[in-house]
């Protein structure tokens with residue numbers, strides 16, 4: 023398929039390798055993440071999704087190879103305000119209200135008396151973005167799991183980031199909340215032109231992404247659209263396509279593994 027998107031990629035990795043302790047957990051990855059789209063990072067638990075996200079946001083040590091984010095080396099200081107990152111554990115203070123949580127993070131992001139008005143507007147907008155306006159004055163400790171996840175997401179949206187990196191944002195949520203969050207992700211991509219990189223190990227969420235990076239054991243099995251993956255493998259679902267690629271890689275890689283043992 024021709025690629026008419028001439029914008030520079032939001033993320034570009036070349037021979038990206040990451041070690042954690044004595045183990046190599048990402049092995050020579052080559053991929054790009056196109057701007058303004060939702061890219062899903064999918065693979066089983068422990069395959070390296072969080073490690074890859076940490077490398078992209080610049081919090082991971084022992085990264086080698088090339089990793090450019092929004093045209094700059096990953097971890098470069100100017101990227102801090104251009105990237106929103108939500109980790110798996112919601113970073114929310116239970117003894118503060120939703121608005122107070124947002125006020126706190128806004129003060130770190132955009133400090134100073136002169137910025138007070140802008141901070142207030144950004145906090146109100148971020149709360150509205152995640153549909154929590156009616157709960158703005160509720161204590162975070164009294165919110166449901168899904169609402170707490172949305173507070174974390176609102177924190178990430180505060181600085182109107184160009185790149186949102188969301189580590190398993192829907193884990194543990196019921197199907198209705200998961201659907202609502204995916205609707206919100208699509209709205210953020212469409213309305214703001216933001217790039218979203220979203221990890222999940224739930225394969226049905228893959229169908230909601232524009233593009234997919236399928237991972238297994240620190241390697242990339244595929245970097246494609248859901249449609250192209252299904253067509254290429256003759257599978258009906260992305261899950262079946264993933265399993266097909268796992269079998270294919272195992273068949274191709276087994277002798278190599280034996281040789282390097």
Ligand SMILES: Nc1ncnc2c1ncn2[C@@H]1O[C@H](COP(=O)(O)OP(=O)(O)OP(=O)(O)O)[C@@H](O)[C@H]1O
Pocket residue numbers: 042043045047065066067068069070071072073074223
């Ligand atoms: N602090 C650490 N020190 C050493 N190895 C680690 C550390 N954290 C993770 N690992 C290893 O790195 C590999 C990749 O872990 P990572 O958390 O990136 O996987 P993941 O795909 O995000 O998993 P999950 O879906 O369960 O969150 C795993 O084998 C894990 O055991």
